[in-house]
Amino acid sequence: MAQWNRTDRMLYAKLVYYGPALGGKTTNLRVLHHVTDPNDNERLVSVNTADDRTLFFDLLPFDLGSVLGYKVALKLYTVPGQVRYDATRRIVLAGADAVVFVADSDPTRERDNRQSWDNLQKSMQATRLDPAAVPILVQFNKRDLPGAASMAAMESWFGLASGSGVPAVACEGAGVLETFLAASRLMLERLVAIAEPQTRRSLDAGDLAAQLHASFAPYLARRAEAGGAGVKSPSGSAPIVLESSDLLESAVASSVVLGEQLADEHGRASRLSREAESLRRLSDALRTTGTSFERTALLDAALTAVVTTLGAAGAAFGTLEAGGRVRLERSAGRDLAPLGDDASLAALLERMFTAPGPSVVDDLKLEVQEAVGAAPGLRALAVIPVEPRESASLLVAMPGPDGAFADVDVRFLATLAGHLSVGLEKVRMYEELRAHRDRLEEVVSDRTRSLRRAYDELKSVDAMKARFLANVSHEMRSPLTVIISASTFLRDYEGDPSERAEMASGILTASQSLDGLIDGLLRVARLDAGDDAVLEGVAPADIVAEALTAAGALETTHVVLDPGLAPVPAVPARLARALANLLDNARKFDPSTEPVELHVAPCLLGRPGGAVVGVVFAVLDRGPGLAEGDEERAFAPFEQGGDPLTGKPSGVGLGLYEARAIARRHGGTVLYHPRLGGGSEFRLSIPVETAAAPIVKEARGA
């Protein structure tokens, strides 16, 4: 690599002579050394290798004088031509600013030439020399050989443009300086072109070729002095020969190691930068998913990062399911799912997924010989745990034949797995939050619904209260009218005795009516307030007797009582009141002369946990019955059926409401059925066992 020293105005550059063994590289350098340093101030150094081939490791500081305003100091090297010194060649080649390829014109050496040329290309690639930035000049040496290959043929060996090679007979000194001059020019042109801007500003570019010629003029003149036949080589200046080849070789070897380490470092650095780039992309993805929280997007970003960073054949995210089968959730690159189709590969995957840490198989072929057909083109596998509790891991496959996982790869994957785990946790938290929010919304809308129901109930209770007041006041107005008018008559007029008696009787009846009304109101008030009356076992027959008395229906009711009924848990007076209300209604609405029927029998009551045994009190009449659709309305408080005789509502409209409310306090209910053949059947049923607490407060409405 050229170095411009702007303080000293020095340019240090490196020119490497490459080519097949015994092609004349060393000869070129000896001639140059002799011409440019006739006093042998700088020693040519060569090393003899163990065999009789010669390995030259030449160093030739070379003053080109002032070119471009800089003094150019060139170091010239040859590389060993023998095929097996590849590593040494690469070290020497590293950092070259230009290459002279010395080709052998001996047509029998075409293959060696081609091989060396190919080797040059490979070595440049290995040492990261850009062929576009490092010029190569080809010298066709040994042009004096009888039967030398034609220049055109040689150009075709290397795919060169016609006339681009420089002919030479190095051992005669012919063409050596020309080659050197041409190579230097190419090199300097290239160095000027790629120099940094601040360096280029300090260059005295001008006519580069002219400057070079001027610089070379003394040497060219010296060669002319020598008689045109060129400079014989080697003349007086024998190279320093280091016989202790072991020492040198170990120096070369350590250079090689150092060089390789450098190359390694370089590779590692570029790999690290690739990894950093990948992690940055993943963290971008994490940030993105931070707003969208898409599990699949996150997984895809991570898997794509793995494939592009490691050059993996494929990467997938999967979990080990119960039963040991690996289920792949997402993948990038090659589909790895078919791996699980092979029994031994599946077993391997299961082992790798259950490993506590990263698990790597470097050579699938060694691990599962017979199964390698199921994984064609795959060489190495790695499984990196992401979420150990879920046995969720990254599965990465490297392609054959050279794919492998270096330590740094595994470290990278572990880092990435950590990022991914954090990301997945975020996604999960977000999903939980979202579910929680959905639940909250549900709860809120539930509450809203119940509030709405409660509000509607309250409104209907309000309406009921209003209706109740209207009904009550109406029920009071008629008897009050009677009392006021009759008593006014009695006070203000004589009348005859029969009229006075009629008025008194009217007042009494009206007063009784008011009394009954007040009694009903008080009972309803008690019902609504609820109480803690204790249930006691009471025989159904006793309830019936009390109810008949209360309703004054002893004479008009036909009772059918099932014998052997067990006592029922009840508040006797309450239950009798409920039954009396039903009997009262039946008598009130039954215009026939047929007696009202009361049947008492065992029954089953449907309950959520199954039917329970109870007793039913069925009151049957031949009245008009309830109109279809009115069956439930009749049970609402203050709903009154019209008096079939007068069309007037009778009572406060609380009979059925009260009866059902009382039945429910006993864990039962009152239901209406149309009676076969016309009429009503009201069935009051209560359970015999009161395992379930009786409903204390009646839910209204709904």
Add this chain to the structure above:
Amino acid sequence: MTAPKRILIVDDDAFIRRPLEFILREEGYQPATAADADEGLRAVESCPPDLIFLDVMMPGKDGLTWCAELKGDPRYAGIPIVLLSARGQERDRERALSLGAAEFLTKPYSPHELKRLVGELLGRG
């Protein structure tokens, strides 16, 4: 001395009808009674009264309906009608007056107020 004014009392409740009948008789009117609209119509046709007290809520044809029918009949449209109701809502009162009733009284009414109203309607102090 002119003939006593005839007043027809229509109410299904005898306990309400009777004290009113006695009081009006004592005040010098000639009251007649009917228990529903049909009976009332027969009374009106046989001998048109000078004033009708009419209960709103009755079995069969209710008071409002019959009031409207009488007001639609040119023979009887001129007879003033006082509607009596146990329901004292303003809505009922407006409806009664719009049907042509002379007055709408809410039960329980005071007999003295009733006497004053009769005097007004029949042009007697």
